[in-house]
Amino acid sequence: MTILTFSIILLLGSYLAGLLGSLTGLGGGVVVIPLLTLVFGVDIRYAIGAALLASIATSSGSASAYVKEGITNIRLGMFLEIATTIGAVIGALIAVYTPTNTIAILFGAVLIFSAAMTLRKKNQEALTEGSKLSYLLKLNSSYPTKDGEVAYKLKNVGAGFSMMTVAGIISGLLGIGSGALKVLAMDTAMRIPFKVSTTTSNFMIGVTAAASAVVYLQRGYMDPGLAFPVILGVLGGAFTGSKLLTRMNPQVLRYIFCAAITFVALQMIYNGVQHKF
Amino acid sequence: MKKTISGIFNDKDVEQLVGQMLRYGVITASIVAFVGGVIYLLHFGQAPIPNYHDFKGEGAGYTTFSGIFKGALAFNATEVIQLGVLVLIATPILRIAMSLVAFAVEKDKLYVFITLIVLCVIMTSIFGGLKV
Numbered sequence A: 001m002t003i004l005t006f007s008i009i010l011l012l013g014s015y016l017a018g019l020l021g022s023l024t025g026l027g028g029g030v031v032v033i034p035l036l037t038l039v040f041g042v043d044i045r046y047a048i049g050a051a052l053l054a055s056i057a058t059s060s061g062s063a064s065a066y067v068k069e070g071i072t073n074i075r076l077g078m079f080l081e082i083a084t085t086i087g088a089v090i091g092a093l094i095a096v097y098t099p100t101n102t103i104a105i106l107f108g109a110v111l112i113f114s115a116a117m118t119l120r121k122k123n124q125e126a127l128t129e130g131s132k133l134s135y136l137l138k139l140n141s142s143y144p145t146k147d148g149e150v151a152y153k154l155k156n157v158g159a160g161f162s163m164m165t166v167a168g169i170i171s172g173l174l175g176i177g178s179g180a181l182k183v184l185a186m187d188t189a190m191r192i193p194f195k196v197s198t199t200t201s202n203f204m205i206g207v208t209a210a211a212s213a214v215v216y217l218q219r220g221y222m223d224p225g226l227a228f229p230v231i232l233g234v235l236g237g238a239f240t241g242s243k244l245l246t247r248m249n250p251q252v253l254r255y256i257f258c259a260a261i262t263f264v265a266l267q268m269i270y271n272g273v274q275h276k277f
Numbered sequence B: 001m002k003k004t005i006s007g008i009f010n011d012k013d014v015e016q017l018v019g020q021m022l023r024y025g026v027i028t029a030s031i032v033a034f035v036g037g038v039i040y041l042l043h044f045g046q047a048p049i050p051n052y053h054d055f056k057g058e059g060a061g062y063t064t065f066s067g068i069f070k071g072a073l074a075f076n077a078t079e080v081i082q083l084g085v086l087v088l089i090a091t092p093i094l095r096i097a098m099s100l101v102a103f104a105v106e107k108d109k110l111y112v113f114i115t116l117i118v119l120c121v122i123m124t125s126i127f128g129g130l131k132v
Helices: A003-024 A028-039 A044-069 A074-096 A100-119 A132-136 A157-174 A179-189 A194-218 A224-247 A251-273 B005-044 B065-073 B077-105 B109-127
Strands: A141-145 A148-152
Touching: A003 A028, A003 A044, A003 A224, A003 A251, A003 B005, A028 A044, A028 A100, A028 A224, A028 A251, A044 A100, A044 A194, A044 A224, A044 B005, A044 B077, A074 A157, A074 A179, A074 A194, A074 B077, A074 B109, A100 A157, A100 A179, A100 A251, A132 A157, A141 A194, A157 A179, A157 A194, A179 A194, A194 B077, A194 B109, A224 B005, A224 B077, B005 B077, B065 B077, B077 B109
Parallel strands: none
Antiparallel strands: A141 A148
């Protein structure tokens, strides 16, 4: 195969990965890693480098729209980014000492967890009473809905912060946005309405990924020949996905895709156990 | 939490600014990566695929600021792509820097401090010799 055919196939594959990531809400990066490793036989370290770029691109691209609508809680995002960036740098450092097969197995496990998380029922209610820390840190806010502005408050700030550190470590270690873990922290611990937690999580993914991306770039994980088809393909796919989402209810698609992703995750775990990475 | 009218306006301004910054960053990065990609395919399109199966790691030309800029100025395809990669990684980091200015304008000392911590973490990971 020549570089030209490889790049075109990779571009199309990344487009599908971006589309899938956007429709399931898992993010573009997560699908890029199995695509590169299982389909193209690329070393998982190059795949992680490319996936981080995909995460930054899709997060920043879609965040700009949500921020404009005023749904994203920027203060909350900034505060929790302390946890996710510290975690991401730690994760990227641990990654050097972690065997690639272990990373693949971990990746598979996180992927299955993330897929299950997207099917979970989300917190819709807005709390009217927040914890002391939420006032102190000015984290309570409001967001626009069909029926006007809805105010919400949050609690368990400390627990949410600790869970975000774990999300950051996993993000740095595996090169993914770990949006599912971020939403889990904001949803179950801090009781933030689902629309705010998903958009704020998405907003944070770019910064979290950038914190570990600089480490990976300097370590030589980012290959230009992989980077350009992946960035352009995933961005295009995510863009199509966001257009499709406004026109249809993806619930049924979500089940199908999550089943497919679980299958891919099991394949990653199997290959990891068989020491194929 | 009570919000004054001016407080709401300030918040909205920050949000608009941050949103635009993110969009332009991603668009710039994609254009640069696309241009680099086209040159790359024109030059090496017919060559066989490099060996991605074995991890060697990239050389200094692709991993350092000076290496990437030097190559990109010479219009080397791969370094132009890496320049796009740099712009992409810089986008969320610039977004934080911008929030820092915005919080300072709002005189929100607490969030100036919080934003500084996040910036410090990222700067440490860029310059802190985390290269292994």
